[in-house]
Amino acid sequence: MAETTAPTSARSRVHRVIVVGGGLAGLMTTLRLCEANVPVLLVSLVPVKRSHSVCAQGGINASVNAGEGDSPAIHMEETVYAGDFLANQPPVQGMAQAAPELVHLLDRMGVPFNRTPEGRLDFRRFGGSLFHRTAFAGATTGQQLLYALDEQVRRYETIDVTDSRGISVPGEKLVHKLEYWDFLSLVRDDHGVAIGIVAQNLRSMRIEAFRGDGVCLATGGPGAIFGRSTNSVICTGTAASAVFQQGAVYANGEFVQVHPTAIPGADKLRLISESARGEGGRIWVPRDARDARRPADIPEGERDYFLERLYPGYGNLVPRDIASRALFQVGFHEGRGIFNPSTGKNELEVYLDLTHLDPILLKKKLSGILEIYQKFEGEDPYTQPMRVFPAVHYSMGGLWVDYETQGDGSLVAQSPRNHAASIPGLYAVGEVDFQYHGANRLGANSLLSCLYGGQLAGPALSAYQSALARSAADLPASLFDREKARESERFDDIMERAQGEKSTENAHVLHAELGEAMLRDCTIERHDAALRQLLAKLDELGERAKRVRVVDRSGRANQTAQFVRHFQNMLVLARVIAAGALERNECRGAHYKPACDPEVTPGAVGRDDENWLRTTLAVASETGEPKFIRSFDYECAGRTLRVTDEVDTSLTQPRARRYQQAGEANTAGRGPSRVAQGSRSERTERGHGEEEG
């Protein structure tokens, strides 16, 4: 049962590392720790099998397809290029190099990847590349990857911890899972080193401190800040916000990915994967904005395939920031979204059309997303074009984390600096960290970055633990009791606040207002005046949050009280995002200000490498407001290290992005060397047939 008593609250012979979050990144970190014989306390908000990684659909990138002339070097370049050069390049290179073996590992774990007739892994196209680089399991790849890792971790739940002499410790398994526990805060010693966590059981509402020789957050993104998004309801960013408030540096918060193709819903905006376009799907609107015919009756010549028209080189597979802006331009500014005869208005929606493709192939490769469309829209995407619009999807920003390189620019595999956050003893991995994606994430790189991050973070935590002079298990209980008492007080405040008062607030109502304001003012287009208003709105919501009354008085499974805490933490991160967007005066990747775009505002600078090719670093001031800094010192495994906001661009030179032209996303001007199905590359002959990766 989930309400297990804490194995590490008392002094214990077992010295565990704590991993918070059981999505792909947390599970990979856990696996790697177990392999190093480090016992793990795995703490998760939900049963790990229900983590948000299940929602990833399209696939995972790995340049296995050497037959096309693809290579890790090209994968690295295209990732960096799509990210508008804001990503530190050595970790991206490491990720691209590790990708083929990671995908093979998943294959060995039993992920039912789609196959070629020869029985090998099949690959499809995704955004920002002309290569077939994306391995996939139908259109539920994230679910399948998560399940494979969940199964591996479950295996470690049955394996005994052994002591230094190799003797089993009775009753202790390598993985001890705590599900339905909410992370509240880090426990730190008098030097500020993370030595454990305080968490709350979401059934009994008991607050407990746990000891850990290092804490790794793998808690995902903060999509709920935008109200409805493609994220699961659990993606509130609460843990990241909590450690930010405890001093952790948050990086590039303003970079939030809006996915071009989602479907509306009253509760969430459901994603229709980029793989629909990877398999040949086309985006269009009728040329005549008042065209009321059903889509099948509109002849080819009267359709505007605007992505193909604007970006002939990459067509429907331009990266997401560019595709979303184009959809917004057509739907919002030009008013040419799909005409709705019953309201007489043009919707924001556009067509995503698969009806020209072989239905048998679609079923094999995309059934997962087509079922979602069918289920929630009640229409048949095999015979009618889907109606889609942009939705908040992913946070490129997150907790700042380190990496260590050696002479040749590659990462030091066992370094305790890899994925270390700025608080000693704290690590972060997965969407909650800021590494790998720069200003805009390339599709099918998120699953990869979770796995690669976990692959590094496991050994990093293991090295960190080995270097500790004293295990957290041997530290005085008073350190843990202190933090536990602080969190208990905070929870009591949430429960007692505004009780008996006349004018009170409801956190869910405030959350809806937060989401609306963030969506309107801080997504595809950002204007300074609107951002200032947004910050004022956040102030107002902060004031009103002080009057939130928890209607539920129960001490059991009190979701209302839990949500108040998450909402308060969302407000803090919302401010980091909005203030970061106001600060950054340029256009880069997903961050777009019309006032900085020379095509809208003559004389504007566009992307401003001179002033803004740098990482946004935010820390919490005394009042909890974000403060932007250019550098800081942090301590890792006994060393003090200086960190600046400079981006490591040592591997490929920053240059302007031009997706109009095929092959521009890598310096070799490469597209696949063999003409591939569905590819519209005109420069396929340029590659060399048998180049090795």
Next chain:
Amino acid sequence: MAKKKADRRRAPAAESQGKHPPVRLKIRRQDAPDKPETRRWETFEVEYLPQMNVISALQQIQKHPVTVAGVEVAPVVWDCSCLEEVCGACSMLINGRVRQACSALVDVISPKGKPIVLEPLRKFPLVRDLMVDRSRLFESLKRIRAWIEIDGTHPQGPGPRQSQEQQEELYPLSRCMSCGCCLEACPQYGPHSDFVGAAVISQVRLFNAHPTGALQKSERLEAIMGPGGIADCGKAQNCVEVCPLGIPLVDSIQTVAGETSRRFILSWLLGWSSDGG
């Protein structure tokens, strides 16, 4: 035809400008498993929204937790996460039928505005209101060793080659999200028995059919031949009826039953001890 269909779908959106009647929900509540005296029905009315599902109705109750009798109450407690039927969290009884709340569209389950009845699953220990404890399902997965025994995460090259047909057989089985619907519908499953149920048996089939997983086939078969295993299946076939992902659970049970019988006969012929595996 298609046009008519599309227009019909849009019609409620136009009506929602005030005309569409509110949605009525009758919800079974209980504060805690040890407080049976708090077991009660509460009825709520929420605004109709286009494309609305049961989740968005419950979300409206969170914003305004007042019953039709005008009494302010604690918002309803339930489990959910992904809201697109891939995480398995939001299983509940909706109008008496077990399913995911996220895919339960109001237009479909209550086309004439009849009250929607929500109850917690009955085969699992209650936590509160619509939330139950399904951890037994995950414990059963440990018992049957539902994983591939890889040697480690270090580079070992590609996995075994598999045919497209094989992938097409395994992929649907691998989509099982441990939602518990098949267990809820199964007459043999429940607090009264230790039967593991269809979801778990189907995982035996999945891992035994994988080229590497097959190397531990006998261990899994031994486990599923034990108490609470495949022999307890009463062949009611309710499981396959309620599976939200259409996983061929009855096929899985037949396949595994075939494998266990062969193993049983073989062990009898060769004089193996059944616990020696």
